[in-house]
Amino acid sequence: MRKQFQEYNRIFFSSLLLVFFLALSLPVQAEQVEVGRVLAATKGVTAQQPDQEPRELRRRSLIYLGDTLSTPEGGRAQLRMDDGEMISMTASSQLVIESFSHDSDNPESESESSVKRLVQGGLRTITGAVGGDGYRIESRAGTIGIRGTSFDLFTQNGENLYARSHRGNLYVENDQGRAEFGAGEAQNAAQVTAVGAPPEAISAEDLPDFFDQNFEEDTSLSMADDDEEETTADSEEAGNGGWEDDNSQEISGDELMLASTTETITADRDDPASELGDNTGLAAGPFGFFIFDYSAPVAAGSFFSDSINYRESVSVSGNNGDLLLSSPEHANSFYFSLEEQEPIYHKKMGDSDVYWGTWLLEGGGAEVTINDSSYDQGIVRMVFATQVHNNIETLPSGGLYSFDMVNDIGNIEVNFSSGLMSFDLTNIGYGDGTITEFYSDTGVELDNFVYTQGRFVGTNIDGVIAAFRDSDGLLGVGVFERSN
Structure with a gap:
């Protein structure tokens, strides 16, 4: 009887340890961090987390850290980030929310950040509470940072980058250099014509025709x-x-x-x-x-x-x-x-x-x-x-x-x-x-x-x-x- 009891205990504790180690080996689903929401979206606008299926967005849909936001051909979307930034995405665009941190009770915190990656297409934005060195939008061709509040941005599959300032000063930089430009200046726009090309400050009048054509839609x-x-x-x-x-x-x-x-x-x-x-x-x-x-x-x-x-x-x-x-x-x-x-x-x-x-x-x-x-x-x-x-x-x-x-x-x-x-x-x-x-x-x-x-x-x-x-x-x- 004692042997049977010992055998039962051995089996019980072995099973318990097995369950414990199996639980440790299971992937832990990270809690999604809400960073904004959709103000309006046409049909076909989606958001996708890594290794997950796309979810279709509609008005009041939440936006999470790590989302890849996509608009279809002819589609568009309007977003509001939690720091008050307003973003309007043009058709056939893709934007990744890489990093976001904002504390409304301590807006001067050094940990404030808003980093996005524009993979394709264009966007128009009015920046929110997060600014300065904590704010940037990246692409393969270059990175844009702000010393202002409102601008347009467009890229063709990350192979180039074009920007226009509506208010304030901005810069575009990559490994080849840095170009500063601003609204009200002779050079109120910038371009990186190819991956590996240096940024160049230009007049908005010198932007290519397809830039303005992209923003002729309802942005x-x-x-x-x-x-x-x-x-x-x-x-x-x-x-x-x-x-x-x-x-x-x-x-x-x-x-x-x-x-x-x-x-x-x-x-x-x-x-x-x-x-x-x-x-x-x-x-x-x-x-x-x-x-x-x-x-x-x-x-x-x-x-x-x-x-x-x-x-x-x-x-x-x-x-x-x-x-x-x-x-x-x-x-x-x-x-x-x-x-x-x-x-x-x-x-x-x-x-x-x-x-x-x-x-x-x-x-x-x-x-x-x-x-x-x-x-x-x-x-x-x-x-x-x-x-x-x-x-x-x-x-x-x-x-x-x-x-x-x-x-x-x-x-x-x-x-x-x-x-x-x-x-x-x-x-x-x-x-x-x-x-x-x-x-x-x-x-x-x-x-x-x-x-x-x-x-x-x-x-x-x-x-x-x-x-x-x-x-x-x-x-x-x-x-x-x-x-x-």
Whole structure:
């Protein structure tokens, strides 16, 4: 019996040791370190950790240390790093997050670092809290460091490197030397024409054509739907300065006029659309949402009391704005210059004109004013429209309506008989609510702590404009067109 007991103990402890050593031999899954998140991404944008399968990115997806971020042909992505850096990746680009360390409580720490490797393609960035020697972007052809805040960078498979400064001073260096350049200087760009070639400071005018062609895509962070056509100021056929798309029409006659670039939109009070019985809530406008985001708290406002002042191709401004979805800072008034900016998107929906866009400010004259304080860096998002149903009393008393998202993937279903709404927004959230909640200051709560607020536009309920806020306080705008 004693022998059996000893044999049992021997087998038991041998098995225990075997399990222990097997556990030691198993690979330990390192905890992923979050370094940022996705603000917006088109279909096909991915991130991949070493020895793992790629994962597709969408709005609010996390970015981790060691990720290789890739955009497909025709794709693009907008990122925000944890130190506040804003990055816009162009099509067919690949960026590796090599190193990142930032302590918001001790931003002067010597351990602060942000090192990325641009394998292919281009990016535009406004740098965040990490700067100086702790910040650099590497490629096979050379390394770029900053003494400034905003620049464009492009490489063809790492075989060369081209850079342009929008604000501040930068340098490019490799084993063959170093070239310094900066915005406002005669030499405001740099190039390394091949691996092993020395860096050379040049004028931005001397950059190769393919550099500018790469940034002709929507790197200003405007994320319109791929099918949405954007026209340019060179168009002589558009009736209001060239920003209208092929489906739009010039407003004329008794309708609300879009005036010339030196005038403002004004409402004709004899407009028959405002005489729907006692439904005085259908207003000519334009009205809408304004959002400004940088490393400071997001400032936002909903402007439905007073009409927004839109001077086409010149500026957009608003006053007496209400707090939007509990944003960190209330934008009571704003002024944004459209000169030298990417064009604003425009779409005709019934008798409503809907305008929206997202712009990356990089200094060099670009400016936005919020509550009498001016900024030359950050991200501006806005959406506004004419013929807006400011009050729910002007809405239909019955009917089922469906609206498809124009600048993303999603759908809103509305039952005007019951007042219920259903949201199926692929990159934003899902959920149900009521029209009353949608029109309220707090908005409709979707899943993942996302809230949305909006208005119906057009006499015949031809579209929807909306604003969104996620659990991190990031805000965005959406445009929907009626599909039934």
